[in-house]
Amino acid sequence: MAAAQKIKRTVYVGPFVHSQSLQKLDICPTGAIGVDENGKIAFVERDVKDVGDVIPVTQKYGWQNSQIVRIKDNGFLFPGFIDTHIHASQYPNTGIFGKSTLLDWLNDYTFPLESSLSDLSKARRVYNRVVARTLSHGTTTAAYYATIHVPATNLLADICLARGQRAFVGRVCMNAMSPEYYRDESVEAAMRSTRECIEHVRGIDPGFEIVSPIITPRFAPSCTTECLREQGKLHRETGIPCQTHISENKKEIELVKELFPESKSYADVYDSAGLLTEKTILAHAVHLTEEEKALVKEREAKISHCPASNTALTSGCARVRQLIDQGITVGLGTDVSGGFSPSMLEMVRQAVWVSRHVAMTDGDQAKLSMEEALYLATRGGAKVVGLHQKVGGFDVGTDWDAQMISLGSVAEDGSASDEIHGDPVDVWGWEEWEDRVAKWVYNGDDRNTAAVWVKGRLVHQRPGFQP
Amino acid sequence: MAAAQKIKRTVYVGPFVHSQSLQKLDICPTGAIGVDENGKIAFVERDVKDVGDVIPVTQKYGWQNSQIVRIKDNGFLFPGFIDTHIHASQYPNTGIFGKSTLLDWLNDYTFPLESSLSDLSKARRVYNRVVARTLSHGTTTAAYYATIHVPATNLLADICLARGQRAFVGRVCMNAMSPEYYRDESVEAAMRSTRECIEHVRGIDPGFEIVSPIITPRFAPSCTTECLREQGKLHRETGIPCQTHISENKKEIELVKELFPESKSYADVYDSAGLLTEKTILAHAVHLTEEEKALVKEREAKISHCPASNTALTSGCARVRQLIDQGITVGLGTDVSGGFSPSMLEMVRQAVWVSRHVAMTDGDQAKLSMEEALYLATRGGAKVVGLHQKVGGFDVGTDWDAQMISLGSVAEDGSASDEIHGDPVDVWGWEEWEDRVAKWVYNGDDRNTAAVWVKGRLVHQRPGFQP
Structure with missing residues (x-):
């Protein structure tokens, strides 16, 4: 039964975005979120700037053997x-x-x-x-x-x-x-x-x-x-x-x-x-x-x-x-x-x-x-739906119901990074984080949803995408 | 110069859809449109039901050596x-x-x-x-x-x-x-x-x-x-x-x-x-x-x-x-x-x-x-834009400014025909033509635009698509 499946402890390293309040998005460009074997968020770190910052985080929580998933392609994590x-x-x-x-x-x-x-x-x-x-x-x-x-x-x-x-x-x-x-x-x-x-x-x-x-x-x-x-x-x-x-x-x-x-x-x-x-x-x-x-x-x-x-x-x-x-x-x-x-x-x-x-x-x-x-x-x-204690944001103790968003980028000659899937969002490199999120919201579609998890389980990934 | 490029005479065989009037779409499921070497529509035939019907059409117009492009994947031609x-x-x-x-x-x-x-x-x-x-x-x-x-x-x-x-x-x-x-x-x-x-x-x-x-x-x-x-x-x-x-x-x-x-x-x-x-x-x-x-x-x-x-x-x-x-x-x-x-x-x-x-x-x-x-x-x-004598519909004598629309289909087990590009439109097979067009309009995006021509010249094709 899906509910009982154990998953591998995983640290998701990279930007994350979720709602802090009705009016405010919490945008963290340097996050690391640990998801335990029950699909629950065990920790949320906000200052993981370099590759070298990951090891101290895993040591802090005794998670040296965990799987590391890095957010790529101008992307970020967002709640499902x-x-x-x-x-x-x-x-x-x-x-x-x-x-x-x-x-x-x-x-x-x-x-x-x-x-x-x-x-x-x-x-x-x-x-x-x-x-x-x-x-x-x-x-x-x-x-x-x-x-x-x-x-x-x-x-x-x-x-x-x-x-x-x-x-x-x-x-x-x-x-x-x-x-x-x-x-x-x-x-x-x-x-x-x-x-x-x-x-x-x-x-x-x-x-x-x-x-x-x-x-x-x-x-x-x-x-x-x-x-x-x-x-x-x-x-x-x-x-x-x-x-x-x-x-x-x-x-x-x-x-x-x-x-x-x-x-x-x-x-x-x-x-x-x-x-x-x-x-x-x-x-x-x-x-x-x-x-x-x-x-x-x-x-x-x-x-x-x-x-x-x-x-x-x-x-x-x-x-x-x-x-x-x-x-x-x-x-x-x-x-x-x-x-x-x-x-x-x-x-x-x-x-x-x-x-x-x-x-x-x-x-x-x-x-x-x-x-x-x-x-x-x-x-x-x-x-x-009465699940606010369980899902909806990246809070410690709640379930990992999340999606990995990726965004396309524009090369110097105006060609696109992703000619295969035809990513609908163009990131030029100069955008503020708020504007990247806006571009996803107003131009994005399922092509930008690279991977989806429910209770820690990978339930969807875009064809060809390796998380 | 693009304007002077000669193209190969081509017959586009399959369904086409364009506006007959403000209120009415002309939907022809069995069309054949001939486009000449200057990128102009030379003929529009409406009764090309089988593969065998193409030859009489090319003979009728003396176009035996023309290129044939067939519309595939539940698709149809539509004006640009x-x-x-x-x-x-x-x-x-x-x-x-x-x-x-x-x-x-x-x-x-x-x-x-x-x-x-x-x-x-x-x-x-x-x-x-x-x-x-x-x-x-x-x-x-x-x-x-x-x-x-x-x-x-x-x-x-x-x-x-x-x-x-x-x-x-x-x-x-x-x-x-x-x-x-x-x-x-x-x-x-x-x-x-x-x-x-x-x-x-x-x-x-x-x-x-x-x-x-x-x-x-x-x-x-x-x-x-x-x-x-x-x-x-x-x-x-x-x-x-x-x-x-x-x-x-x-x-x-x-x-x-x-x-x-x-x-x-x-x-x-x-x-x-x-x-x-x-x-x-x-x-x-x-x-x-x-x-x-x-x-x-x-x-x-x-x-x-x-x-x-x-x-x-x-x-x-x-x-x-x-x-x-x-x-x-x-x-x-x-x-x-x-x-x-x-x-x-x-x-x-x-x-x-x-x-x-x-x-x-x-x-x-x-x-x-x-x-x-x-x-x-x-x-x-x-x-x-003052070009209604030239473009906007499939009329003989006007330029071939067109797009080929393709639509995804759903297999018997509920899986999709196009897992690679993630076609946003699902055709189940029982739809009337009007409903297929509606599905394209309300659910479609650039993934459904398989190929685009201006004045007969192929100016865009979806990656991996061969017209």
Whole structure:
């Protein structure tokens, strides 16, 4: 089992970058991070300027026999990204959405594809690919929606564990307002299926060290009140986290009002069902009212901001600055395939762009800086999924969930250092460290993610790259 | 000289895609396009389904000895992109803009870099890289701003010609409101320098077949009234096109009002100087008034929409649908480095996103479809730079400015066809042609641009790719 694999003690020597706070990146050009045989960070040294400085560090910790990995190619270490909202089952539709908005998009594009994953061989193909793909983009933790199918959902959990990606795997619960061909037959059937998936994960990763189940009522319109309540009851009884959607699109909000006339608000639908807790991930939250924000804050529920999806489906712009200022915890989600990209680096950019559009109407304070967007993609996301004691930054005692970033360089004649892979980032040599990070954020892609580790285990490396 | 090179008659066999109209893509899965020894499209056949169908086509045209190039890897041919606004000299700053808006961005980031290109060895490094980079993204035509320096600007023209990229190369004219260290010393000096650059291009490419000069007053605040008038006079006398910026940022607009109190509007500043004609490219046009739009329309001046830049610098959202509906010609520009990417495919996406944000306030009719954004990047851009009789689509008699797109495929076990280059697009095999194009548009990058031709000449190929 991946969780139990011992790895070789390793010292990663070179620059590292991670979030110190929401506003501030900690950029250390001369670092050395020791990762122990359990995949935990044993030490972080900041003054390892020369090759000769490594030996005293290993001596200091009694790590003379450890493996040394040096950061190359203008690169740096960065924490793995945490995708707080992604539909693994929709991955093949990435980039396909046409001119649709949420409700027609579900019927035209999404339900037919999800339904087809009852075929396990198709599910295997899709899930192998989405996990490999997100790992290649540096996503070390993902909160996945699968489908309603038990065997295919369990297969996704198996694949995450085998490939070593930290994941929350949710069987989608939906017993209403969905096509005949794709829904839970009854509340009882839905709960039985949900429990089967929980037990499967308990069987393959008893401590939920790498893979965890997550209770996943699709969204209010897809579930009857009774079904939501049963899911909420299971959430409270088991302490297993839950995830759902909220307030993405105005028509959806109207629909929720019609379907749940007794509820004070969309957020109240979940709250009444016992589904609004400190272990709840709410995707979108684009149009929350002040009362709903206060309720979300009070319950300490978390929000997954999905900027790419909200723009592509013209859902609206979440007011991320307001949410943060009100003390609500926010992370970023790709929302594949409402979102058009499986890349969290693209989400960092998209969070910046959406905040610029909000600033055009609400004023400059709405702008998210690059530093803030990177925080949301790492430490913010870690809080959203409840793993902030374990991952999100380079802190002693936490797990080594990290990516090695490399950047291309430009020769004196203007040719590039990496003609083979076509590195999208050009470093000229005169840049400050802050500018190198900016170039990665705004021009980089998976080609710059040379290697990825989860809990110390190498889970991805760019073809041809030797760490 | 590149323009005179003869090439081998070639038939490109396979799917092709280009714009039939603003709203409609012409997708032909079974095409054969003949390109003659002058780089012109001699024929377009649409029904070449099998290998055996190629011979009758070559016989029909007496092209039995021509070279055959087959489209591979789920790919298709697409017209080269036309970048209607890019600052070649700012390329090294791509992705670096921090929290700035236009006027502080100019002073903090831009003028120092541009000024440093007086060093010819630095200019060579930068210009070689930006031309190679934009070619790799499928940009077959670019309207470049260089710097104020004559030798460096001439070098950019040389590099474009040598590498075979169709280009408009503009020496930047600026004699006011600019730092002491970076401005034209006088109107006379400015005009002399502008003329020297025009004559240089005439010397290396007399018919302006590949490289053309372009008169480039930076923007109104950078030029005195007299300087603008002299540039306008040269524009009228020579018939050489001109390019400048308009109405990008609200503070800039206020500044123009202060600097040109006698003018009725920002557009009127250019019109009064004789700089608003059917051969004028105006970048941005974010905040044009109704009167200005009417004037732009009347003069048949063209607009370069720069969505990435306008979002990054929080300049605002150009109302592209309104401009188009009013009969104004619009193309797309990267606006490197106010824009954070040299990729026109990224601009296609960004044009779609910006239009979604406009739609959130102005209503659904503001949305640009993928088809419309692709039109703007090809045929629209061709009209903007005045080359629509030559490039922008696959029409008989026009030049072969094209790119070959390839797309990755997913194996039955979920592994990818191209582990070496890490193709960003996954094709599963069941997609309609429209969806394949959408996947390229929303997930693709330069890795999907396998080969690029200008006027029939192969000017870029992805490493390892054999066309």
